[in-house]
Amino acid sequence: MRFLVVDDSPTMRRIVINALRSFGYDDIVEAADGQEALQKLESEGNIDFVITDWNMPNMTGLELTKAIRSHPKFSNLPILMVTTRGLKEDILQALQARVNNYIVKPFTPNILKEKIEKILAKLQAQA
Protein backbone atom coordinates (compact mmCIF):
# COMPACT_ATOMS: atom_id res chain seq x y z
CA MET A 1 0.00 0.00 0.00
CA ARG A 2 1.58 3.27 -1.15
CA PHE A 3 0.54 6.48 0.62
CA LEU A 4 0.82 10.08 -0.53
CA VAL A 5 0.96 12.51 2.41
CA VAL A 6 0.23 16.13 1.43
CA ASP A 7 0.81 18.97 3.89
CA ASP A 8 2.67 22.28 3.67
CA SER A 9 3.90 21.85 7.25
CA PRO A 10 7.01 19.64 7.38
CA THR A 11 6.16 18.90 11.02
CA MET A 12 2.72 17.57 10.13
CA ARG A 13 4.08 15.49 7.26
CA ARG A 14 6.56 13.82 9.61
CA ILE A 15 3.91 13.23 12.25
CA VAL A 16 1.54 11.58 9.77
CA ILE A 17 4.38 9.58 8.18
CA ASN A 18 5.59 8.35 11.58
CA ALA A 19 2.07 7.35 12.53
CA LEU A 20 1.69 5.45 9.24
CA ARG A 21 5.01 3.67 9.86
CA SER A 22 3.85 2.68 13.32
CA PHE A 23 0.81 1.05 11.64
CA GLY A 24 3.16 -0.91 9.39
CA TYR A 25 2.85 1.20 6.22
CA ASP A 26 6.36 1.97 5.01
CA ASP A 27 5.83 2.97 1.40
CA ILE A 28 5.15 6.68 1.70
CA VAL A 29 5.55 9.59 -0.73
CA GLU A 30 5.18 13.21 0.41
CA ALA A 31 4.20 16.55 -1.15
CA ALA A 32 4.06 20.11 0.21
CA ASP A 33 0.93 21.26 -1.64
CA GLY A 34 -1.79 20.17 -4.04
CA GLN A 35 0.22 21.00 -7.15
CA GLU A 36 3.19 18.93 -6.03
CA ALA A 37 0.81 16.14 -5.05
CA LEU A 38 -0.65 16.01 -8.57
CA GLN A 39 2.88 15.90 -10.01
CA LYS A 40 3.80 13.08 -7.61
CA LEU A 41 0.66 11.16 -8.56
CA GLU A 42 1.78 11.31 -12.20
CA SER A 43 5.50 10.75 -11.65
CA GLU A 44 5.59 8.27 -8.77
CA GLY A 45 2.79 6.03 -9.99
CA ASN A 46 0.92 3.38 -8.01
CA ILE A 47 -0.26 5.69 -5.23
CA ASP A 48 -3.02 3.84 -3.39
CA PHE A 49 -4.10 6.32 -0.73
CA VAL A 50 -3.98 10.11 -0.32
CA ILE A 51 -3.88 11.87 3.05
CA THR A 52 -4.15 15.61 2.56
CA ASP A 53 -4.27 18.83 4.54
CA TRP A 54 -6.75 21.52 3.44
CA ASN A 55 -4.93 24.85 3.85
CA MET A 56 -1.90 24.87 1.59
CA PRO A 57 -0.30 27.42 -0.72
CA ASN A 58 -0.67 27.10 -4.53
CA MET A 59 -3.35 24.41 -4.42
CA THR A 60 -5.49 23.56 -1.40
CA GLY A 61 -6.49 20.08 -0.32
CA LEU A 62 -10.04 20.80 -1.48
CA GLU A 63 -8.82 21.80 -4.94
CA LEU A 64 -6.58 18.72 -4.99
CA THR A 65 -9.55 16.51 -4.11
CA LYS A 66 -11.60 18.01 -6.94
CA ALA A 67 -8.67 17.62 -9.34
CA ILE A 68 -8.23 13.97 -8.37
CA ARG A 69 -11.95 13.23 -8.63
CA SER A 70 -12.10 14.71 -12.13
CA HIS A 71 -8.91 12.95 -13.27
CA PRO A 72 -9.57 9.94 -15.50
CA LYS A 73 -6.74 7.91 -13.95
CA PHE A 74 -7.04 8.80 -10.27
CA SER A 75 -10.73 9.54 -9.75
CA ASN A 76 -11.27 6.54 -7.46
CA LEU A 77 -8.30 7.13 -5.17
CA PRO A 78 -9.24 7.12 -1.50
CA ILE A 79 -8.72 10.57 0.04
CA LEU A 80 -8.55 11.33 3.75
CA MET A 81 -8.65 15.02 4.68
CA VAL A 82 -6.69 15.93 7.83
CA THR A 83 -7.15 19.60 8.68
CA THR A 84 -7.56 22.24 11.38
CA ARG A 85 -10.81 23.29 9.67
CA GLY A 86 -13.56 21.94 11.88
CA LEU A 87 -16.63 23.97 10.96
CA LYS A 88 -19.73 22.21 9.74
CA GLU A 89 -19.64 24.17 6.47
CA ASP A 90 -16.05 23.02 5.87
CA ILE A 91 -17.02 19.40 6.31
CA LEU A 92 -19.98 19.83 3.97
CA GLN A 93 -17.65 21.32 1.37
CA ALA A 94 -15.28 18.39 1.77
CA LEU A 95 -18.20 16.00 1.38
CA GLN A 96 -19.23 17.76 -1.80
CA ALA A 97 -15.71 17.42 -3.13
CA ARG A 98 -16.05 13.71 -2.28
CA VAL A 99 -13.34 13.09 0.24
CA ASN A 100 -13.67 9.63 1.75
CA ASN A 101 -13.22 10.75 5.32
CA TYR A 102 -12.26 13.71 7.49
CA ILE A 103 -10.14 14.26 10.60
CA VAL A 104 -9.81 17.48 12.56
CA LYS A 105 -6.35 18.33 13.90
CA PRO A 106 -5.05 17.70 16.46
CA PHE A 107 -5.75 14.00 16.10
CA THR A 108 -4.63 10.79 17.79
CA PRO A 109 -2.88 7.89 16.00
CA ASN A 110 -5.89 5.73 16.79
CA ILE A 111 -8.32 7.93 14.92
CA LEU A 112 -5.98 8.01 11.90
CA LYS A 113 -5.66 4.23 11.91
CA GLU A 114 -9.38 3.78 12.38
CA LYS A 115 -10.22 6.08 9.45
CA ILE A 116 -7.70 4.44 7.10
CA GLU A 117 -8.97 0.97 7.97
CA LYS A 118 -12.58 2.07 7.57
CA ILE A 119 -11.93 3.52 4.12
CA LEU A 120 -9.99 0.45 3.01
CA ALA A 121 -12.67 -1.91 4.35
CA LYS A 122 -15.37 0.01 2.48
CA LEU A 123 -13.37 -0.11 -0.73
CA GLN A 124 -12.74 -3.82 -0.30
CA ALA A 125 -16.42 -4.47 0.30
CA GLN A 126 -17.29 -2.62 -2.90
CA ALA A 127 -14.65 -4.38 -4.98
Added chain:
Amino acid sequence: MKELDIVSLLKKTEELRALFVLGQRVIPFLEEIFLFIQELTPQLAKISRSIEENLQNIPNASKQLEQVTKATEMATTEILNTLEGITYKASVIQANAREIQALIDRQEASRKQVIYRIQRLIDEGNPAADELREIKTVLQRMDVHTQVQKATEEAANLMESISNDATQIMMTLQVQDITAQQLAAVNHLIEETQKQLRSIVERFYTRGLDKLLDDLDVEVRQKSEQQPTEKAKVTKLHREIAFDEEAIVGLEEGGKHRQQMVEELMEQFERGGLSEAASTESKEEASSGAESDQTQAASAQPAESQTTEAPPVSEQPGSESSSPSQEDDAKKPIAQDDINALFD
Protein backbone atom coordinates in the same frame (compact mmCIF):
# COMPACT_ATOMS: atom_id res chain seq x y z
CA MET B 1 -51.62 99.18 -1.38
CA LYS B 2 -54.19 96.67 -0.49
CA GLU B 3 -54.75 95.58 3.10
CA LEU B 4 -53.95 91.98 2.09
CA ASP B 5 -50.54 92.98 0.68
CA ILE B 6 -49.65 94.76 3.91
CA VAL B 7 -50.59 91.69 5.95
CA SER B 8 -48.52 89.51 3.64
CA LEU B 9 -45.59 91.93 3.84
CA LEU B 10 -45.76 91.98 7.61
CA LYS B 11 -45.84 88.20 7.65
CA LYS B 12 -42.80 88.01 5.40
CA THR B 13 -41.00 90.59 7.56
CA GLU B 14 -41.80 88.53 10.63
CA GLU B 15 -40.42 85.42 8.91
CA LEU B 16 -37.30 87.34 7.95
CA ARG B 17 -36.88 88.51 11.53
CA ALA B 18 -37.27 84.95 12.76
CA LEU B 19 -34.64 83.89 10.24
CA PHE B 20 -32.25 86.55 11.54
CA VAL B 21 -32.89 85.46 15.11
CA LEU B 22 -32.19 81.87 14.12
CA GLY B 23 -29.11 83.01 12.22
CA GLN B 24 -27.87 84.87 15.30
CA ARG B 25 -28.26 81.68 17.28
CA VAL B 26 -26.79 79.38 14.61
CA ILE B 27 -23.79 81.50 13.63
CA PRO B 28 -21.87 80.96 16.89
CA PHE B 29 -22.53 77.25 16.56
CA LEU B 30 -21.27 77.25 12.96
CA GLU B 31 -18.25 79.25 14.08
CA GLU B 32 -17.59 76.60 16.70
CA ILE B 33 -17.80 73.86 14.08
CA PHE B 34 -15.49 75.84 11.83
CA LEU B 35 -13.00 76.29 14.66
CA PHE B 36 -13.31 72.60 15.50
CA ILE B 37 -12.55 71.61 11.92
CA GLN B 38 -9.66 74.07 11.85
CA GLU B 39 -8.27 72.43 14.96
CA LEU B 40 -9.10 68.95 13.71
CA THR B 41 -6.99 69.17 10.56
CA PRO B 42 -3.65 69.62 12.39
CA GLN B 43 -4.78 66.95 14.85
CA LEU B 44 -5.42 64.57 11.95
CA ALA B 45 -2.03 65.47 10.53
CA LYS B 46 -0.55 64.66 13.95
CA ILE B 47 -2.41 61.35 14.06
CA SER B 48 -1.24 60.51 10.58
CA ARG B 49 2.37 61.32 11.57
CA SER B 50 1.95 59.07 14.62
CA ILE B 51 0.54 56.34 12.38
CA GLU B 52 3.51 56.79 10.07
CA GLU B 53 5.90 56.41 12.99
CA ASN B 54 4.10 53.28 14.19
CA LEU B 55 4.16 51.89 10.66
CA GLN B 56 7.95 51.86 10.89
CA ASN B 57 7.68 49.39 13.80
CA ILE B 58 5.34 46.95 12.04
CA PRO B 59 8.04 45.22 9.97
CA ASN B 60 9.80 44.52 13.28
CA ALA B 61 6.67 42.81 14.62
CA SER B 62 6.48 40.68 11.46
CA LYS B 63 10.17 39.86 11.74
CA GLN B 64 9.70 38.76 15.35
CA LEU B 65 6.80 36.51 14.38
CA GLU B 66 8.93 35.06 11.61
CA GLN B 67 11.73 34.33 14.08
CA VAL B 68 9.35 32.73 16.58
CA THR B 69 7.76 30.52 13.91
CA LYS B 70 11.15 29.53 12.52
CA ALA B 71 12.56 28.80 15.98
CA THR B 72 9.58 26.66 17.02
CA GLU B 73 9.64 24.78 13.72
CA MET B 74 13.35 24.11 14.11
CA ALA B 75 12.91 23.02 17.72
CA THR B 76 10.05 20.74 16.68
CA THR B 77 12.22 19.24 13.95
CA GLU B 78 14.96 18.55 16.50
CA ILE B 79 12.47 16.95 18.88
CA LEU B 80 11.10 14.84 16.01
CA ASN B 81 14.65 13.76 15.08
CA THR B 82 15.28 12.71 18.68
CA LEU B 83 11.94 10.94 18.95
CA GLU B 84 12.53 9.07 15.70
CA GLY B 85 15.93 8.08 17.10
CA ILE B 86 14.35 6.87 20.34
CA THR B 87 11.70 4.92 18.44
CA TYR B 88 14.37 3.30 16.24
CA LYS B 89 16.62 2.42 19.20
CA ALA B 90 13.68 1.09 21.16
CA SER B 91 12.67 -1.10 18.23
CA VAL B 92 16.24 -2.47 17.96
CA ILE B 93 16.37 -3.25 21.71
CA GLN B 94 12.91 -4.79 21.49
CA ALA B 95 14.00 -7.01 18.58
CA ASN B 96 17.18 -8.00 20.46
CA ALA B 97 15.19 -8.84 23.58
CA ARG B 98 12.90 -11.08 21.54
CA GLU B 99 15.96 -12.71 19.98
CA ILE B 100 17.48 -13.32 23.42
CA GLN B 101 14.18 -14.78 24.51
CA ALA B 102 14.15 -17.21 21.57
CA LEU B 103 17.79 -18.11 22.26
CA ILE B 104 17.20 -18.76 25.93
CA ASP B 105 14.16 -20.89 25.05
CA ARG B 106 16.35 -23.03 22.76
CA GLN B 107 19.06 -23.28 25.43
CA GLU B 108 16.52 -24.32 28.02
CA ALA B 109 15.19 -27.04 25.74
CA SER B 110 18.78 -28.30 25.23
CA ARG B 111 19.51 -28.20 28.99
CA LYS B 112 16.38 -30.22 29.73
CA GLN B 113 17.33 -32.67 26.98
CA VAL B 114 20.83 -33.17 28.46
CA ILE B 115 19.41 -33.67 31.99
CA TYR B 116 16.96 -36.22 30.59
CA ARG B 117 19.77 -38.15 28.83
CA ILE B 118 21.97 -38.11 31.93
CA GLN B 119 19.09 -39.48 33.97
CA ARG B 120 18.64 -42.24 31.40
CA LEU B 121 22.35 -43.15 31.60
CA ILE B 122 22.10 -43.27 35.41
CA ASP B 123 18.96 -45.39 35.21
CA GLU B 124 20.67 -47.79 32.76
CA GLY B 125 23.38 -48.39 35.41
CA ASN B 126 26.22 -46.43 33.80
CA PRO B 127 29.52 -47.03 35.67
CA ALA B 128 30.10 -43.27 35.92
CA ALA B 129 26.74 -42.79 37.63
CA ASP B 130 28.17 -40.80 40.55
CA GLU B 131 29.87 -38.30 38.21
CA LEU B 132 26.78 -38.11 36.07
CA ARG B 133 24.69 -37.29 39.13
CA GLU B 134 27.07 -34.44 39.95
CA ILE B 135 26.84 -33.11 36.37
CA LYS B 136 23.08 -33.38 36.54
CA THR B 137 22.98 -31.36 39.78
CA VAL B 138 25.18 -28.65 38.20
CA LEU B 139 22.92 -28.55 35.17
CA GLN B 140 19.83 -28.34 37.34
CA ARG B 141 21.34 -25.38 39.18
CA MET B 142 21.92 -23.67 35.83
CA ASP B 143 18.17 -22.98 35.50
CA VAL B 144 18.13 -19.26 34.72
CA HIS B 145 15.52 -19.52 32.02
CA THR B 146 12.66 -18.12 34.07
CA GLN B 147 14.65 -15.08 35.28
CA VAL B 148 16.09 -14.29 31.83
CA GLN B 149 12.74 -14.74 30.19
CA LYS B 150 11.15 -12.40 32.71
CA ALA B 151 13.88 -9.80 32.30
CA THR B 152 13.85 -9.84 28.50
CA GLU B 153 10.08 -9.71 28.41
CA GLU B 154 10.13 -6.76 30.75
CA ALA B 155 12.75 -5.02 28.60
CA ALA B 156 10.70 -5.64 25.44
CA ASN B 157 7.56 -4.30 27.10
CA LEU B 158 9.40 -1.24 28.40
CA MET B 159 10.76 -0.55 24.94
CA GLU B 160 7.27 -0.81 23.49
CA SER B 161 6.04 1.59 26.13
CA ILE B 162 8.89 4.02 25.31
CA SER B 163 7.94 3.79 21.63
CA ASN B 164 4.32 4.56 22.47
CA ASP B 165 5.39 7.51 24.62
CA ALA B 166 7.52 8.79 21.74
CA THR B 167 4.53 8.50 19.38
CA GLN B 168 2.41 10.35 21.95
CA ILE B 169 4.96 13.18 22.14
CA MET B 170 5.10 13.28 18.34
CA MET B 171 1.33 13.66 18.13
CA THR B 172 1.46 16.46 20.69
CA LEU B 173 3.82 18.31 18.35
CA GLN B 174 0.84 18.97 16.09
CA VAL B 175 0.46 22.02 18.28
CA GLN B 176 3.44 23.53 16.41
CA ASP B 177 1.52 23.46 13.12
CA ILE B 178 -1.58 24.91 14.77
CA THR B 179 0.30 27.73 16.51
CA ALA B 180 2.26 28.45 13.32
CA GLN B 181 -1.07 28.92 11.55
CA GLN B 182 -2.19 31.26 14.32
CA LEU B 183 1.00 33.31 14.08
CA ALA B 184 0.63 33.36 10.29
CA ALA B 185 -2.91 34.71 10.74
CA VAL B 186 -1.62 37.43 13.09
CA ASN B 187 1.17 38.28 10.65
CA HIS B 188 -1.31 38.50 7.81
CA LEU B 189 -3.46 40.85 9.90
CA ILE B 190 -0.46 43.03 10.77
CA GLU B 191 0.61 43.24 7.13
CA GLU B 192 -2.90 44.07 5.96
CA THR B 193 -3.22 46.76 8.66
CA GLN B 194 0.15 48.20 7.64
CA LYS B 195 -0.90 48.28 3.98
CA GLN B 196 -4.23 49.91 4.78
CA LEU B 197 -2.78 52.50 7.17
CA ARG B 198 -0.01 53.43 4.75
CA SER B 199 -2.54 53.89 1.98
CA ILE B 200 -4.77 56.01 4.28
CA VAL B 201 -1.86 58.25 5.33
CA GLU B 202 -0.71 58.73 1.73
CA ARG B 203 -4.20 59.56 0.54
CA PHE B 204 -4.76 61.92 3.47
CA TYR B 205 -1.83 64.03 2.24
CA THR B 206 -2.47 63.75 -1.50
CA ARG B 207 -6.28 63.70 -1.77
CA GLY B 208 -7.53 65.39 1.39
CA LEU B 209 -9.97 64.26 4.05
CA ASP B 210 -13.18 64.40 1.93
CA LYS B 211 -11.84 62.27 -0.90
CA LEU B 212 -10.21 59.89 1.56
CA LEU B 213 -13.54 59.27 3.33
CA ASP B 214 -15.27 58.71 -0.05
CA ASP B 215 -12.54 56.25 -1.07
CA LEU B 216 -12.83 54.34 2.22
CA ASP B 217 -16.58 54.15 1.78
CA VAL B 218 -16.16 52.57 -1.65
CA GLU B 219 -13.49 50.18 -0.40
CA VAL B 220 -15.64 48.96 2.50
CA ARG B 221 -18.53 48.37 0.08
CA GLN B 222 -16.30 46.50 -2.38
CA LYS B 223 -14.89 44.33 0.39
CA SER B 224 -18.33 43.36 1.67
CA GLU B 225 -19.34 42.36 -1.89
CA GLN B 226 -16.24 40.20 -2.41
CA GLN B 227 -16.98 36.53 -3.08
CA PRO B 228 -15.24 33.98 -0.85
CA THR B 229 -12.38 32.24 -2.65
CA GLU B 230 -11.33 28.60 -2.53
CA LYS B 231 -7.69 29.61 -2.24
CA ALA B 232 -6.11 29.32 1.18
CA LYS B 233 -4.91 32.47 2.89
CA VAL B 234 -1.14 32.48 2.73
CA THR B 235 1.44 34.64 4.44
CA LYS B 236 5.20 34.73 4.14
CA LEU B 237 7.09 34.09 7.34
CA HIS B 238 10.30 32.02 7.16
CA ARG B 239 8.37 30.06 4.52
CA GLU B 240 4.97 30.45 2.91
CA ILE B 241 2.38 29.35 5.47
CA ALA B 242 -1.23 28.70 4.54
CA PHE B 243 -3.38 29.36 7.53
CA ASP B 244 -6.81 28.93 9.03
CA GLU B 245 -7.75 31.71 11.47
CA GLU B 246 -10.06 29.26 13.20
CA ALA B 247 -7.18 26.84 13.87
CA ILE B 248 -7.27 27.87 17.52
CA VAL B 249 -10.78 26.37 17.73
CA GLY B 250 -9.24 23.07 16.73
CA LEU B 251 -6.66 23.53 19.44
CA GLU B 252 -9.27 24.26 22.08
CA GLU B 253 -11.32 21.32 20.93
CA GLY B 254 -8.20 19.17 21.08
CA GLY B 255 -6.58 17.28 23.92
CA LYS B 256 -8.46 17.11 27.18
CA HIS B 257 -11.23 19.43 26.06
CA ARG B 258 -12.03 17.32 23.00
CA GLN B 259 -11.85 14.15 25.05
CA GLN B 260 -14.27 15.70 27.54
CA MET B 261 -16.59 16.60 24.69
CA VAL B 262 -16.42 13.03 23.38
CA GLU B 263 -17.21 11.67 26.86
CA GLU B 264 -20.16 14.04 27.19
CA LEU B 265 -21.45 13.04 23.77
CA MET B 266 -21.11 9.39 24.70
CA GLU B 267 -23.09 10.00 27.84
CA GLN B 268 -25.76 11.87 25.87
CA PHE B 269 -25.82 9.06 23.37
CA GLU B 270 -26.37 6.51 26.12
CA ARG B 271 -29.20 8.60 27.48
CA GLY B 272 -30.68 8.95 23.98
CA GLY B 273 -30.05 12.68 23.89
CA LEU B 274 -27.61 12.63 21.03
CA SER B 275 -29.87 10.69 18.69
CA GLU B 276 -32.67 13.11 19.44
CA ALA B 277 -30.38 16.06 18.67
CA ALA B 278 -29.32 14.41 15.42
CA SER B 279 -32.88 13.79 14.30
CA THR B 280 -33.89 17.39 15.09
CA GLU B 281 -31.03 18.63 12.99
CA SER B 282 -31.95 16.41 10.06
CA LYS B 283 -35.57 17.61 10.20
CA GLU B 284 -34.43 21.23 10.14
CA GLU B 285 -32.12 20.55 7.25
CA ALA B 286 -34.76 18.64 5.32
CA SER B 287 -37.03 21.67 5.43
CA SER B 288 -34.25 24.02 4.38
CA GLY B 289 -33.63 22.12 1.16
CA ALA B 290 -30.24 22.42 -0.45
CA GLU B 291 -27.89 21.89 2.43
CA SER B 292 -29.82 18.93 3.76
CA ASP B 293 -30.10 17.40 0.30
CA GLN B 294 -26.39 17.67 -0.05
CA THR B 295 -25.69 16.25 3.37
CA GLN B 296 -28.07 13.38 2.86
CA ALA B 297 -26.82 12.71 -0.64
CA ALA B 298 -23.27 12.73 0.59
CA SER B 299 -23.96 10.47 3.52
CA ALA B 300 -26.12 8.18 1.43
CA GLN B 301 -23.49 8.05 -1.27
CA PRO B 302 -20.02 7.69 0.12
CA ALA B 303 -17.16 9.00 -1.98
CA GLU B 304 -16.25 5.52 -3.18
CA SER B 305 -19.60 5.04 -4.90
CA GLN B 306 -20.33 8.57 -6.13
CA THR B 307 -20.07 9.14 -9.82
CA THR B 308 -21.14 12.75 -10.25
CA GLU B 309 -20.04 15.79 -8.35
CA ALA B 310 -22.72 17.80 -6.60
CA PRO B 311 -22.78 21.57 -7.15
CA PRO B 312 -21.45 23.72 -4.31
CA VAL B 313 -23.97 24.69 -1.63
CA SER B 314 -23.78 28.35 -2.70
CA GLU B 315 -24.84 27.42 -6.26
CA GLN B 316 -27.77 25.28 -5.28
CA PRO B 317 -31.30 26.62 -5.53
CA GLY B 318 -32.68 27.61 -2.20
CA SER B 319 -29.31 27.72 -0.53
CA GLU B 320 -29.75 31.43 0.23
CA SER B 321 -32.98 30.75 2.05
CA SER B 322 -31.28 29.10 5.01
CA SER B 323 -32.12 30.84 8.23
CA PRO B 324 -29.54 32.84 10.22
CA SER B 325 -29.59 30.17 12.91
CA GLN B 326 -28.64 27.55 10.31
CA GLU B 327 -25.86 29.80 9.04
CA ASP B 328 -24.62 30.17 12.60
CA ASP B 329 -24.83 26.41 12.91
CA ALA B 330 -22.62 25.99 9.84
CA LYS B 331 -20.04 28.29 11.44
CA LYS B 332 -19.89 26.20 14.59
CA PRO B 333 -16.97 23.84 15.13
CA ILE B 334 -18.03 20.23 14.89
CA ALA B 335 -16.84 17.36 17.07
CA GLN B 336 -14.98 14.40 15.56
CA ASP B 337 -17.87 12.15 16.63
CA ASP B 338 -20.31 14.17 14.53
CA ILE B 339 -17.88 14.05 11.60
CA ASN B 340 -17.76 10.29 11.99
CA ALA B 341 -21.55 10.19 11.91
CA LEU B 342 -21.54 12.12 8.62
CA PHE B 343 -19.19 9.65 6.97
CA ASP B 344 -20.50 6.41 8.41
